[in-house]
Every structure is written in structure tokens, then in C-alpha cells.
Amino acid sequence: MKSQGSSSDKNCKVSFRKKLLIIDSNLEVKDVERLKFLCIGLVPNKKLEKSSSASDVFEHLLAEDLLSEGDSFFLAELLYIIRQKKLLQYLDYTKEKVEQLLPIKGKISLFRNLLYELSQSIDSENLKEMIFLLNDSLPKTEMTSLSFLALLEKQDKIDEDNLTCLEDLCKVVVPKLLRNIEKYKREKQEESCQNKYARSNEILRGVFQWLGFTVHIYNDVTKVEMEKVLQKQKSNPAHADGDCFVFCILTHGEYGAVYSSDEALIPIREITSHFTALQCPGLAEKPKLFFIQACQGEKIQPSKSIEADALNPEQAPTSLQDSIPVEADFLLGLATVPGYVSFRHVEEGSWYIQSLCNHLKVLVPRQEDILSILTAVNDDVSRRVDKQGTKKQMPQPAFTLRKKLVFPVPLDALSL
Known part of the structure; x- marks a missing residue:
């Protein structure tokens, strides 16, 4: 009986990994980059940097207990965010089911979501202009919008509580993205x-x-x-x-x-x-x-020292x-x-x-x-x-x- 149980477990794992390979085969290079970016903070950076395929990322998710045959929601969340909703079927999820569970089981932070959203709205021309504005502090390498934002984060130019640098860039290059940042601030406060x-x-x-x-x-x-x-x-x-x-x-x-x-x-x-x-x-x-x-x-x-009879002429009574x-x-x-x-x-x-x-x-x-x-x-x-x-x-x-x-x-x- 033990050997049959062990065989059943192995078959289950093989079946699950087959599904992961099918998902991998349907993802492009740009999708892999998106997956890696969304996993920053949840998977060690060194592991992500060495990942060249979606299956590499999946291996790290399995190792970090972020993915298993019994709970594949995190991967479903990732696929949902990068708009690969058709692939949810291989994890026995639907778009509606993921949306229902996101408020409860979602692991991607508001900050990570914000940066990803911004990256999808920064075109190649916008990116060139942003790089030009920060040229002295950036390495002379080819970058995508995602790698650019990841670099700003790595250089401590931005974090979840400090978006000044990003706001300044958006004001000059893509003012409409300031709405995304304001929305993020409200959601973070909430x-x-x-x-x-x-x-x-x-x-x-x-x-x-x-x-x-x-x-x-x-x-x-x-x-x-x-x-x-x-x-x-x-x-x-x-x-x-x-x-x-x-x-x-x-x-x-x-x-x-x-x-x-x-x-x-x-x-x-x-x-x-x-x-x-x-x-x-x-x-x-x-x-x-x-x-x-x-x-x-x-x-x-x-905080100010108390000053008797002091008035602030800029502050009208409200x-x-x-x-x-x-x-x-x-x-x-x-x-x-x-x-x-x-x-x-x-x-x-x-x-x-x-x-x-x-x-x-x-x-x-x-x-x-x-x-x-x-x-x-x-x-x-x-x-x-x-x-x-x-x-x-x-x-x-x-x-x-x-x-x-x-x-x-x-x-x-x-x-x-």
C-alpha cells in the first residue's frame, strides 16, 4: 500500500510539472522578464538574475514554497497580472476566480504592482528621455522599462515610501502617469x-x-x-x-x-x-x-515653539x-x-x-x-x-x- 501511495504522489507531481512546462512553452522572453520583476522581494535577486526561462522561475517559486501542486494561486496571480489569462486553465483557475481571491491571497505588493503598471505605459521614447534625465547615474547598458525601474529601486532612488524621483521623471516625460502614483498613495494609505x-x-x-x-x-x-x-x-x-x-x-x-x-x-x-x-x-x-x-x-x-499672540497670516480661519x-x-x-x-x-x-x-x-x-x-x-x-x-x-x-x-x-x- 505504501508503494502505491508513493507512486500516486509522484504521478501527481509529474502531472503538475507537465502543466508548468505547458505554461512555460506559451510564454515569451518579455513574459519571463515580467515574471522575474514581479517576484522581486519574494525570491532572492541572485536566483532571479540567473533565471533565463519561465521554468527557472517556477523552480525558484517551488523552492520558496510560493508554488506547489496543492496551492498554485501565486502563479495564477502572476499570470493574471501579465495578462496571460488563457493559461490560468492549466492551474484550474479562471479570471473571475483569481479576481475573487486576490484581496485575500494576493502576494504582489501595491508598490510592485504600481511599478509594473508604469512600465507597461512607458514606451521606448519615454524610456530614452527618462534615461537621458538620469544619464550620469545610470550604467551604459540597454534597458527596458522594467529593468530601468528595477535599477532605480536597486540604487535606492525609489521605494514604497519614496517616489519623488519617479514623480519628477513622470512630470517631465509622461505626466498622465502621475495619476497612477496618486492612486497608489491612496491605496497604500487605505x-x-x-x-x-x-x-x-x-x-x-x-x-x-x-x-x-x-x-x-x-x-x-x-x-x-x-x-x-x-x-x-x-x-x-x-x-x-x-x-x-x-x-x-x-x-x-x-x-x-x-x-x-x-x-x-x-x-x-x-x-x-x-x-x-x-x-x-x-x-x-x-x-x-x-x-x-x-x-x-x-x-x-x-512642530513649533509656542509664541504668545502669534498669528499666521497665511492661515485663514476655517x-x-x-x-x-x-x-x-x-x-x-x-x-x-x-x-x-x-x-x-x-x-x-x-x-x-x-x-x-x-x-x-x-x-x-x-x-x-x-x-x-x-x-x-x-x-x-x-x-x-x-x-x-x-x-x-x-x-x-x-x-x-x-x-x-x-x-x-x-x-x-x-x-x-
Whole structure:
């Protein structure tokens, strides 16, 4: 029985390798170069440099446990990216199946994808011009767009956090490619948010459950899904028995708006307007609080020494009132003032959410009202700086509350 099992395993492996050879025979030299480029960072560079065929690349993927007869998705991902979708059939995949699994199993980084996309849009004339602009620092060898970008990366001229050199080249030679770079930056920020907001989600859930709220969490919300959430919440029958409504959004954004997971820009006013007395009678005359952890622009607030009576003539006062309905009982708390970025700690979560939750835990038992708590949050966050001591953040609230809002003190307040 053992020998039969061993024979069966060998036949399976031979059959799988036959499929790999069929795929290899259908790929051209340019496809091999693309495969090698996409595998940078996942397969040692020395191995990739010595690879002259697709089968060589496949051997390295097998050796690095990136490919096996039991899991061939990574190769399917590579074939999908280089637009060899017909070859997916040999791995028992379809284009639709790969697209479905990419968000879950995809291994190619956003940065690698960006460079590959750019390479496909840089023609031979564009490449000559880019090489000319960087001529002094490049070897006198023939290059393709892929090898050119790989060289920039190897020379540390570009990396996933520094695309200045590439942006400068695109501005001069192919301005339309700046859109790809901007899209990459948004996606990278979104990916970062998904990873790092997990801690903030956990903190928010714990604190607001402690305060007696029923908490619902929605992750990776698209624009369509956001509208469904807003419709569901504004017609929630539980509002009739509730005393207060809190809506928190953790994402990235621009002035007066936030991004959904599918990159749609949603005005904050569009969100808050769902909860006016006319739209949501169940919350009429009840406080409605919106806390938004999101950038409101791309500027960075510099760390400066405090100077009494100092004014910045370039900074006109900015109001958030346009983001809340013109009626009573609304409060909007933004992580940063309009036009600027917000920051987060890798392990502890966003500065704003962390400070908000900490001050709620400390000041609610002292029966401080929400505006006093947010004032303390402003003071706390404004005093924080990054590790280099060069970046700061200043939250900003706007409100039409008619009365002081004081949360009931939880019975187990002393346990926090």
C-alpha cells in the first residue's frame, strides 16, 4: 500500500510539472522578464538574475514554497497580472476566480504592482528621455522599462515610501502617469488604515460598550455599502428608546469628505444629513455625535515653539459648520483641522481615537461634559509629536449642541 501511495504522489507531481512546462512553452522572453520583476522581494535577486526561462522561475517559486501542486494561486496571480489569462486553465483557475481571491491571497505588493503598471505605459521614447534625465547615474547598458525601474529601486532612488524621483521623471516625460502614483498613495494609505485601525476599532468598541451603547462595526465599506449603513441606522427603531447616537468613521479623506473602500469621496455633510429630525425622527432633539479619524488634506503641521499672540497670516480661519446640518444637537469631531494629515501609532492606534477613548474613560466618571472632554483631547493631541519631533496634529470639533452632554457614569467605572 505504501508503494502505491508513493507512486500516486509522484504521478501527481509529474502531472503538475507537465502543466508548468505547458505554461512555460506559451510564454515569451518579455513574459519571463515580467515574471522575474514581479517576484522581486519574494525570491532572492541572485536566483532571479540567473533565471533565463519561465521554468527557472517556477523552480525558484517551488523552492520558496510560493508554488506547489496543492496551492498554485501565486502563479495564477502572476499570470493574471501579465495578462496571460488563457493559461490560468492549466492551474484550474479562471479570471473571475483569481479576481475573487486576490484581496485575500494576493502576494504582489501595491508598490510592485504600481511599478509594473508604469512600465507597461512607458514606451521606448519615454524610456530614452527618462534615461537621458538620469544619464550620469545610470550604467551604459540597454534597458527596458522594467529593468530601468528595477535599477532605480536597486540604487535606492525609489521605494514604497519614496517616489519623488519617479514623480519628477513622470512630470517631465509622461505626466498622465502621475495619476497612477496618486492612486497608489491612496491605496497604500487605505491598506495601512485597514491594518492599523484594527487597534482603534478595538478601543472604540470597548469604551462605547462600557458607556452603555450598542456597538455595530462595519469594515471595508464601499460607497454603496455606506449608503445602506446610513439608511439602516437612520431608520433604526432602537433610536426611540435611546438617549444619544454616536457614529465613528476611520478612513482617509480630504477637506470636508472621507473615502470609501472603493475610493469614492463622500462629503461629511452627506453622511450627517441622514440624521436630521426630518430624515431621522427617532433622533429628534437627541445629541448626535460624529467622530472622524481621517486626514483632511496632505499638509503636515510642523512642530513649533509656542509664541504668545502669534498669528499666521497665511492661515485663514476655517469652519466645519458646513459639514453639519443647520439644526440643533449635532457634534462633529475631526481628528485634524481641514487641509492637514492625521497620524497614528503603529501599536496603539490613531492619536485622536486613542486620546478620545482615554479621556472618556478618565473624565466621564468625573461627570465632565463632552465639550470639556474634547477640549482635553485637543490639548493632549496637540502636544504629541512624531519620533523625529517634526510632525504635530490638531483636532477640531464643530457643534450645534443646545445643552451640556454628560454621559451617565458606568457602574464599573472604577474597573477601567
